[in-house]
Amino acid sequence: MRPKLNFFSEEEIERIHNMSLDILESMGMKIPSEEALGILEEAGADIDGEIAKFTPELIENAVETAPKRDELxxxxxxxxxxxxxxxxxxxxxxxxxxxxxxxxxxxxxxxxxxxxxxxxxxxxxxxxxxxxxxxxxxxxxxxxxxxxxxxxxxxxxxxxxxxxxxxxxxxxxxxxxxxxxxxxxxxxxxxxxxxxxxxxxxxxxxxxxxxxxxxxxxxxxxxxxxxxxxxxxxxxxxxxxxxxxxxxxxxxxxxxxxxxxxxxxxxxxxxxxxxxxxxxxxxxxxxxxxxxxxxxxxxxxxxxxxxxxxxxxxxxxxxxxxxxxxxxxxxxxxxxxxxxxxxxxxxxxxxxxxxxxxxxxxxxxxxxxxxxxxGVEVNDNNLARELISEVGHGGDFLKTLHTAQNFKDELWDADLVERRMWEYWEDDGCLDMEERALARVKEMIEEDTGPLxxxxxxxxxxxxxxx
CATH class of the missing domain: 3.20.20.480 (Trimethylamine methyltransferase-like)
Structure with a gap:
C-alpha cells in the first residue's frame, strides 16, 4: 500500500474547502477578459464588472466533468x-x-x-x-x-x-x-x-x-x-x-x-x-x-x-x-x-x-x-513464514532461492550513492556526490547524438x- 502523510483531519479539510467555496461565492475571482467572463456567465457564474462569482453547485459541476486521478x-x-x-x-x-x-x-x-x-x-x-x-x-x-x-x-x-x-x-x-x-x-x-x-x-x-x-x-x-x-x-x-x-x-x-x-x-x-x-x-x-x-x-x-x-x-x-x-x-x-x-x-x-x-x-x-x-506489499511470498522456519535459529538467508528471486524487486539499487568500503572510495579519487554526478552527466553529453x-x-x- 502506498503510504500517506496527511496534515489535515477530515473535518479540517472540509472546513478549509468550505471556506474556499465561500470566498468564490462572496468575493469571486478577478478575470479581466471579456471572452472568459462571457463563457463563465453562460455557464452560470455571477459577473460583476471584472469579477466572476461562483456558486458551490457550479464548482461541483466542474469537478464532475474533469478527468479523475485514475483516468488521466x-x-x-x-x-x-x-x-x-x-x-x-x-x-x-x-x-x-x-x-x-x-x-x-x-x-x-x-x-x-x-x-x-x-x-x-x-x-x-x-x-x-x-x-x-x-x-x-x-x-x-x-x-x-x-x-x-x-x-x-x-x-x-x-x-x-x-x-x-x-x-x-x-x-x-x-x-x-x-x-x-x-x-x-x-x-x-x-x-x-x-x-x-x-x-x-x-x-x-x-x-x-x-x-x-x-x-x-x-x-x-x-x-x-x-x-x-x-x-x-x-x-x-x-x-x-x-x-x-x-x-x-x-x-x-x-x-x-x-x-x-x-x-x-x-x-x-x-x-x-x-x-x-x-x-x-x-x-x-x-x-x-x-x-x-x-x-x-x-x-x-x-x-x-x-x-x-x-x-x-x-x-x-x-x-x-x-x-x-x-x-x-x-x-x-x-x-x-x-x-x-x-x-x-x-x-x-x-x-x-x-x-x-x-x-x-x-x-x-x-x-x-x-x-x-x-510502500510495503503484504502477501504470502513477502511474509516468507515457511522460509523463516526452514532457515531456523541462527541461520543464513543469503543463500536461499527466495533471496535470489526477490532482492531486485524489494531493494532499491543505488547508482550514484556511495556505499562501498572507504578504501574503494578513496582509490577512486574520494569524489563527493556533486563530482560523481558531474562525471556521469559529462559521459551522457559526450554520447549525445543531437536532436531526435x-x-x-x-x-x-x-x-x-x-x-
Whole structure:
C-alpha cells in the first residue's frame, strides 16, 4: 500500500474547502477578459464588472466533468513513455523557466541558451526516473517576445517523453499545437495523443490575468492537460498562516477549473500550487522551506478531495549547488511525493538555476523516493513464514532461492550513492556526490547524438518559432 502523510483531519479539510467555496461565492475571482467572463456567465457564474462569482453547485459541476486521478494518461511522443497516473505515480517532472545554468566545464553560473535547453532535454530523455521532460530553462539568447515559442520548438525536437512548457497566451498554445502536429504527422494524430501539457499560473490574491486566461481556454479546447497553479506568498499575497494561504490557493484553482470545464467539459486539469514563503530576514522567496514542503502536502490533500490529479513542486531547492543543503531539501520533498501523482523538481537557487550535474543527482533521489512511496506489499511470498522456519535459529538467508528471486524487486539499487568500503572510495579519487554526478552527466553529453527529429521536420518547427 502506498503510504500517506496527511496534515489535515477530515473535518479540517472540509472546513478549509468550505471556506474556499465561500470566498468564490462572496468575493469571486478577478478575470479581466471579456471572452472568459462571457463563457463563465453562460455557464452560470455571477459577473460583476471584472469579477466572476461562483456558486458551490457550479464548482461541483466542474469537478464532475474533469478527468479523475485514475483516468488521466499523459501521452508522450513515443508510446513507450506514456504515463498512466493511476499506475506509475509518483513520477518526476522537471520545472520550467529557470534563466541560468551552471556551465558543465567552467562551473560558473551564466544565462541559459537555446542550446542548453536542447541538451538538457536530451539528458532528461535518458534518465529512468524523470518521466516528464519539461523545458527546465527559458533560453536567454532568443528574441524576448518569442521565448516561449523557441522553448516549445526546442522541446519538441529533443525529447520523446511527455513535455511541459510555459505558454504566455493562446497564440503560444496554437503555435505549440502546430509544432506538435508536424512532429507526429498531422493535427489529427496530435489531437488523438496530445503529448504535452502547459502551465497556467494565477495572480494571487484572487486574480487570473487576461493572457493567462486565454492560455487556459485555448489549451482546454485542444484537450491539452493544463497544470493550474496558485502560488501565493504567505504574508505577501496571502495570509501569513498556512491554513489561510492554502484556502485562498484552493479557491483560485477551483475558479480556473470552472473556466476550463466551461470551455470544454472533460478537458484534462492537473491541480498544483506554488504556495511559498518569503524569508522575513533576507526578504527572498524560499522554494524549499519546511512550510513549502508542508503546503505541498496540504494542497495535494485538497486536490485529492476533488479527486483531481495533482502535481506539486516538491523537489525544488534554495541551495546554490548539489551539496548537503540540496540533499536535505530533497528529503523534505518526500512530504509531497507521498501525496502527489507528479513531483516537480530539478532546479536550484529558488527555481532559477539549472546545474547539469543536478539532473543526474535528482534522478537518483527520485529513485529512492519512488521506492519509499511504493510502500510495503503484504502477501504470502513477502511474509516468507515457511522460509523463516526452514532457515531456523541462527541461520543464513543469503543463500536461499527466495533471496535470489526477490532482492531486485524489494531493494532499491543505488547508482550514484556511495556505499562501498572507504578504501574503494578513496582509490577512486574520494569524489563527493556533486563530482560523481558531474562525471556521469559529462559521459551522457559526450554520447549525445543531437536532436531526435528529422532535419526537415526541425526546420518546419523552427520556422513557426521564428515567424
Amino acid at each position: 494518461t499523459l501521452y508522450a511522443r513515443d508510446e513507450e513513455y506514456d504515463i498512466n497516473l493511476s499506475e506509475d505515480a509518483p513520477v518526476l517532472a522537471g520545472m520550467t523557466q529557470a534563466t541560468n545554468v551552471i556551465d558543465v566545464d567552467t562551473r560558473e553560473k551564466r544565462p541559459a541558451t537555446n542550446e542548453d535547453v536542447g541538451l538538457m532535454l536530451r539528458v532528461l530523455d535518458q534518465l529512468d526516473n524523470v518521466s516528464i521532460a519539461s523545458t527546465l530553462a527559458t533560453p536567454q539568447d532568443v528574441p524576448e517576445e518569442r521565448m516561449d515559442q523557441y522553448t516549445w520548438a526546442t522541446a519538441i525536437k529533443n525529447t520523446k517523453k511527455h513535455i511541459t512548457a510555459p505558454s504566455f497566451n493562446d497564440q503560444c498554445v496554437k503555435d505549440a499545437v502546430k509544432m506538435g502536429s508536424i512532429a507526429v504527422g498531422g493535427e489529427d494524430k496530435f489531437q488523438e495523443r496530445p503529448f504535452f501539457s502547459t502551465w497556467v499560473l494565477t495572480s494571487p490574491p484572487l486574480e487570473l490575468d487576461a493572457e493567462t486566461a486565454s492560455t487556459l481556454m485555448e489549451a482546454s479546447r485542444h484537450n491539452i492537460p493544463t497544470l493550474v497553479s496558485s502560488g501565493p506568498i504567505l504574508g505577501v499575497s496571502a495570509p501569513v498562516t498556512i491554513a489561510g494561504g492554502v484556502a485562498q490557493a484552493h479557491a483560485e484553482n477551483m475558479a480556473c477549473l470552472v473556466l476550463s470545464q466551461a470551455v470544454n467539459p472533460g478537458a484534462p486539469f492537473i491541480y498544483t500550487s506554488f504556495a511559498r514563503i518569503m524569508d522575513m530576514k533576507v526578504t527572498n522567496i524560499s522554494m524549499a522551506s519546511p512550510e513549502f514542503a508542508i503546503m505541498k502536502g496540504c494542497m495535494a490533500e485538497l486536490g485529492h478531495l476533488l479527486d483531481l490529479p495533482t502535481r506539486m513542486p516538491s523537489m525544488l531547492r534554495d541551495s546554490k549547488k548539489v551539496d548537503a543543503q540540496a540533499g536535505f531539501e530533497v528529503g523534505m520533498g518526500l512530504v509531497g511525493a507521498l501525496e502527489s501523482e507528479i513531483i516537480g523538481g530539478l532546479q536550484l537557487d529558488m527555481d532559477i538555476v539549472i546545474d547539469f550535474a543536478d539532473l543526474v543527482f535528482s534522478n537518483e533521489c527520485m529513485g529512492q523516493l519512488k521506492r519509499i512511496a511504493r 527529429l528529422d532535419e526537415e521536420l526541425q526546420k518546419e518547427i523552427d520556422a513557426i518559432a521564428k515567424d
